[in-house]
Amino acid sequence: MPNRKTNLSSWALGTALVAGLIVLPHLLSFSQREIAVLLIINVLLVASYRLMTLTGEWSLGHVVIMGVGAYASALFSKSLGVPVPLSMLLGAGTAAGLAAILSFPLFRMKGFYFLIGSFAAGEVIRLIWKYFTNPFGGAKGLKLIPSFPDINLGFADISFFEPENYYYLCLVVVGLSLFILYRIEASRIGLTFHAIHWQDKLAEAVSVDTFRYRTLAFVLASFFAGLSGTLYAHYIGTVNPTRFDVEEMVYVLIWAIVGGTATFCGPILGVVVLTIINEIILRALGLDTVRPMIYGGILIASVLFLPDGLESLGPKLKRLFAGKRPSGQLEETT
Numbered sequence: 001m002p003n004r005k006t007n008l009s010s011w012a013l014g015t016a017l018v019a020g021l022i023v024l025p026h027l028l029s030f031s032q033r034e035i036a037v038l039l040i041i042n043v044l045l046v047a048s049y050r051l052m053t054l055t056g057e058w059s060l061g062h063v064v065i066m067g068v069g070a071y072a073s074a075l076f077s078k079s080l081g082v083p084v085p086l087s088m089l090l091g092a093g094t095a096a097g098l099a100a101i102l103s104f105p106l107f108r109m110k111g112f113y114f115l116i117g118s119f120a121a122g123e124v125i126r127l128i129w130k131y132f133t134n135p136f137g138g139a140k141g142l143k144l145i146p147s148f149p150d151i152n153l154g155f156a157d158i159s160f161f162e163p164e165n166y167y168y169l170c171l172v173v174v175g176l177s178l179f180i181l182y183r184i185e186a187s188r189i190g191l192t193f194h195a196i197h198w199q200d201k202l203a204e205a206v207s208v209d210t211f212r213y214r215t216l217a218f219v220l221a222s223f224f225a226g227l228s229g230t231l232y233a234h235y236i237g238t239v240n241p242t243r244f245d246v247e248e249m250v251y252v253l254i255w256a257i258v259g260g261t262a263t264f265c266g267p268i269l270g271v272v273v274l275t276i277i278n279e280i281i282l283r284a285l286g287l288d289t290v291r292p293m294i295y296g297g298i299l300i301a302s303v304l305f306l307p308d309g310l311e312s313l314g315p316k317l318k319r320l321f322a323g324k325r326p327s328g329q330l331e332e333t334t
Helices: 002-027 030-053 062-078 084-106 112-131 163-186 188-198 200-205 210-236 246-259 266-284 288-305 310-323 327-333
Strands: none
Touching: 002 030, 002 163, 030 062, 030 163, 030 210, 030 246, 030 266, 062 084, 062 112, 062 210, 062 246, 084 112, 084 210, 112 246, 163 188, 163 210, 188 200, 188 210, 200 210, 246 266, 246 288, 246 310, 266 288, 266 310
């Protein structure tokens, strides 16, 4: 009986969430819709980052991998005339392919050395974009990137230049991507990722090829990071090396750590909450220019008082309220 109630509650919560996401653009101003689009793209970015951390390796180059997808899709569509939907898939595939190449030197390192190695690799890629005008546009980047093509339904034209329509496009793409990422984590492959994280030597002892699985996690995470980059490039219409620097990567780390990485929803919760704080509270108070300082304070407070992230807040509150129930009521519920 409790399982049935739990399932009904989960379905009700999921239905309410989907309905809220569908209605959301109609409740926002034009500028807020643009923020909502970027938020959904960042949700995919941080969710893909978590997939990589399942093996225990934290990267400082994930935002650069996002940029690889953005640059590749922009070049495919602008320079080669590839249709934008296909160029987006090719851009994500390019990011995954580059990750496969980088895995050979990077996964010869572990822990702190992998972190520094990923940062170095990311900086090399970013500096190539910055100093090679042809074909990457140099420091100014690429401009006039083709937008996602409009759709003619006969009775109406859907222009993806409008933030509301692009929001729904991103909602579909990111929703499908999150479903795939969740299924990967829940599969045998995902369980192997967890095993490598916690007991890599034991996993090797039972014939698990840890290098191959770490590479697989890196490639899959890079594909979806690259996909988030393509969504960004074809919405903004321009990309440049500054957009994918280490400062942006620090924000991704903060989203993941503050939200928590123990569950699939933790990093997503982190990026949503911190984006709301930044775009609504800080901008309203005129403090958006000191966002790094405030984010740093939030990170320190999270590590000190909520080390397992925002995702642990729900279970803690549940235990707290359960502890305040009368003993007779506890016996009845058990």
